[in-house]
Amino acid sequence: MDQEKKIDVVQKTLVLIKPDGVSRGLIGDIISRFEKVGLKMVAMKMVKIDSEMALKHYGQSEEWFEKIGQKVKEFYSKVGYDAGEDFSNLSNRAIGEMVQNWNANYLTEGAVLAMVLKGAHAVEIVRKIVGSTYPHEAAPGTIRGDYSVESPFTSNLEQRSVHNLIHASGKPEEAETEIQLWFKNNEIFE
Numbered sequence: 001m002d003q004e005k006k007i008d009v010v011q012k013t014l015v016l017i018k019p020d021g022v023s024r025g026l027i028g029d030i031i032s033r034f035e036k037v038g039l040k041m042v043a044m045k046m047v048k049i050d051s052e053m054a055l056k057h058y059g060q061s062e063e064w065f066e067k068i069g070q071k072v073k074e075f076y077s078k079v080g081y082d083a084g085e086d087f088s089n090l091s092n093r094a095i096g097e098m099v100q101n102w103n104a105n106y107l108t109e110g111a112v113l114a115m116v117l118k119g120a121h122a123v124e125i126v127r128k129i130v131g132s133t134y135p136h137e138a139a140p141g142t143i144r145g146d147y148s149v150e151s152p153f154t155s156n157l158e159q160r161s162v163h164n165l166i167h168a169s170g171k172p173e174e175a176e177t178e179i180q181l182w183f184k185n186n187e188i189f190e
Helices: 003-009 019-023 027-036 051-057 062-079 092-107 122-130 143-147 152-157 172-182
Strands: 010-017 040-047 112-120 166-168
Touching: 010 027, 010 122, 010 172, 019 027, 019 112, 027 040, 027 112, 027 122, 027 143, 051 092, 051 172, 062 092, 062 152, 112 122, 112 172, 122 143, 122 166, 122 172
Parallel strands: none
Antiparallel strands: 010 112, 010 166, 040 112
C-alpha cells in the first residue's frame, strides 16, 4: 500500500460520553473499549456545556431537521404506533426542532466527557463499538447494547431525548466539524 492511501484511512472522530454515562460511572469502561481495538486518544476534557453549545452540536440545517423528523415517523410506523393526531400532523422539520431541543436539554443535564480518537477507519470503528442510536436495537457487545435499554417510544412519550450514553460522529466530514466545535487545535495532541 502506498503512503498516500495509508494516510487516507487514518481518521479522527469525536466521541462524547453524555451525562448519563458520566453519572453512572461508565467512563473507564467506555474508554477501554476504544483503546482495546487500537484507537489512540488525542484529546479529552470534561465539560459542562450551555444550551447554545448543545444546539450547535445537534445541528441546525434543514437537512438535519428533515432527517430526524423522518426517522421519528419511520420508527412509529415500524412499531405500529399512532403517535397521536397532534404529533402526526407535525412536519418533519417541526419534529426535528422538537427532538433537537430534547437532545440539547439532555446534553446540558450534567458533565460531558468529550474526546477525540484517532486511528484507521476511526469513524466507522467507533460507530460499530457504540452500537445503534436506539439502545433497545443495539447488539449485545456494543456500548449501548450492554448499558442501556432506552427506546424512542418511551422517550418520545416522556417528551425527552433517548438516553443513549454516548455520541459518536457519523461521517468523517461530521467528525471534522464536531471536533472543531468541541476542541481548539492546541487541545489536540498528535
